[in-house]
Amino acid sequence: MAVGRFWAEALGWSVFRPGVTTYVGPVGGFVWPDPVAVGIDVVPVSEPKTATKNRVHLDLATTSAAHQAELVARLQDLGATPADVGQGKVPWTVLADPEGNEFCVLEPREIYRDTGPIAAVVVDCADPRAMARFWDEAMDWTLHEVTDEHAALRSAKGVGPYLEFLRTPDAKTVPDRVHLDLLPYPGDDKAAEVARLRALGASDLDVGQGDVPWTCLADPEGHEFCVLALS
Known part of the structure; x- marks a missing residue:
């Protein structure tokens, strides 16, 4: 939560916290996917940042x-x-x-x-x-x-x-302690999007996420990213 508060104040944005994840985004109402804003989601992890x-x-x-x-x-x-x-x-x-x-x-x-x-x-x-x-x-x-x-x-x-x-x-x-989350557009099929990304060169990734509604992948150089489920 402290990192979320920092980034909200740093950017002049708001903190939205419906659960464990702290969501930081522009002040006021907005609907994802937004063409301007790139929101910041702060997720607690047990591992501290290394010197890398x-x-x-x-x-x-x-x-x-x-x-x-x-x-x-x-x-x-x-x-x-x-x-x-x-x-x-x-x-x-x-x-x-x-x-x-x-x-x-x-x-x-x-x-x-x-x-x-x-x-x-x-x-x-x-x-x-x-x-x-x-x-x-x-x-x-x-x-x-x-x-x-x-x-x-x-x-x-x-x-x-x-x-x-x-x-x-x-x-x-x-x-990566910072990664991209992709959100399909309304009407898109998430499974089809994941299959398309795999065909482009993305690989499946297990970071211990367990049974979750999003899909973890890695790009061709191993950078982790997630494909979120439409709410």
Whole structure:
């Protein structure tokens, strides 16, 4: 719950808590799937975070140098701490939330001026081109850029945060503490969607979830994700 409260205050969002999971989303009513918002679900787990950097993290957007400085200061007041992931001298600031999950507060960038508070969900990977091929087919988002070093997708409506894949030299060694949840559209058949994702290269995943209404899968580089059941 503490991590959920942190992210709600960090983003200016609300906490919705119908059960064990803490749901963090934009203030006011909204209906999923939403074309703009990427909600945050905080799920308690027994394993503490290791010293290994998360391979999935959030980048937060800012509108000016003053806004960036103010946001970094406010986040530290809320419990964030500076993090060193080997970034060296860069114009963005790397922080960690109260449980050590890394995230970045970006300097102002024109590309992120209309994303909302979350500029991008960033995934470390070995092959951005291959990841872009999979996720471009997996979701109905639009591929905006793909190179050997970086790939980016965004909602087909041209709004909200980006999903980005960044080439990194390190390999995946531990389960992701941050992962994507996919929600089928109303009228879609969840089993058919799961079968389609498997055909694209996703593999079945057992993380000890037991008998649950969602399906756990891994993308071609082993990043865990879930396909949720329509409520």
